[in-house]
Amino acid sequence: MKKLLFTVLLVTFANGCNNYDLLEKIQNPGGKTEQFTTNNYIFVSSWLMQGDLSYTPFPECNGMTGTPAADCSCTRAAAANGLRKGPSHQFIAVLSTGSPSIYDALCKIQNLPQGGCAATDPNPWYNTAGETVAPNLVSLFGAANPIAIRYSENKSEPGTNLAWTGSTTGGINSSSNCSNWASTSNVVQASGGNRHGLNGQWLSDGSSMNCDTTQRVYCAGRL
Numbered sequence: 001m002k003k004l005l006f007t008v009l010l011v012t013f014a015n016g017c018n019n020y021d022l023l024e025k026i027q028n029p030g031g032k033t034e035q036f037t038t039n040n041y042i043f044v045s046s047w048l049m050q051g052d053l054s055y056t057p058f059p060e061c062n063g064m065t066g067t068p069a070a071d072c073s074c075t076r077a078a079a080a081n082g083l084r085k086g087p088s089h090q091f092i093a094v095l096s097t098g099s100p101s102i103y104d105a106l107c108k109i110q111n112l113p114q115g116g117c118a119a120t121d122p123n124p125w126y127n128t129a130g131e132t133v134a135p136n137l138v139s140l141f142g143a144a145n146p147i148a149i150r151y152s153e154n155k156s157e158p159g160t161n162l163a164w165t166g167s168t169t170g171g172i173n174s175s176s177n178c179s180n181w182a183s184t185s186n187v188v189q190a191s192g193g194n195r196h197g198l199n200g201q202w203l204s205d206g207s208s209m210n211c212d213t214t215q216r217v218y219c220a221g222r223l
Contacts, residue, residue: 060076145202169204191209
């Protein structure tokens with residue numbers, strides 16, 4: 001690859017071509033460079049997943065199941081839509097798990113180990129329409145979000161409203177999570193929320209969904 005790049009640049013120079021963005025075009029053949037932001041974004045996935053979270057529209061995430069598949073898909077969707085803060089910034093699926101140990105969504109989004117973590121980040125959270133969903137992390141997870149998350153990564157309104165969370169209001173493990181996001185059985189369930197939900201109902205609105213159904217996930221930028 002390096003030899004090919006050198007040859008292309010050498011020929012271009014020899015021909016006297018003033019194409020100063022040639023290197024950029026070679027390194028980014030799609031012609032699109034990722035844009036970055038300073039905002040905290042949260043969105044609902046445009047794609048649907050069964051309870052094992054195995055489906056992904058992104059080739060980079062093929063072969064994965066469970067929360068790694070959902071996290072990978074969230075990050076790729078955020079990267080494609082200019083929602084990340086930098087090239088190494090991860091987006092995670094807002095899902096609580098219970099094995100091998102309980103891992104609350106509230107801890108996961110802060111990249112903290114399980115252990116009764118508290119919400120501390122003071123910065124606002126936005127949906128992809130640019131609306132302030134909550135003024136800080138405490139409000140987002142503390143049943144005080146005045147604006148709905150509502151939109152997908154590409155600012156569209158998905159056709160269905162429910163999303164897997166495995167969480168209670170507050171981002172705490174509900175112990176109902178499709179056997180820790182490994183089951184597609186119609187007799188196993190997981191709790192969820194509604195993308196139109198206010199004051200914590202985005203995380204938990206009382207919904208219990210069979211794991212053979214397809215639902216969305218929430219994706220949030222990891223702090």
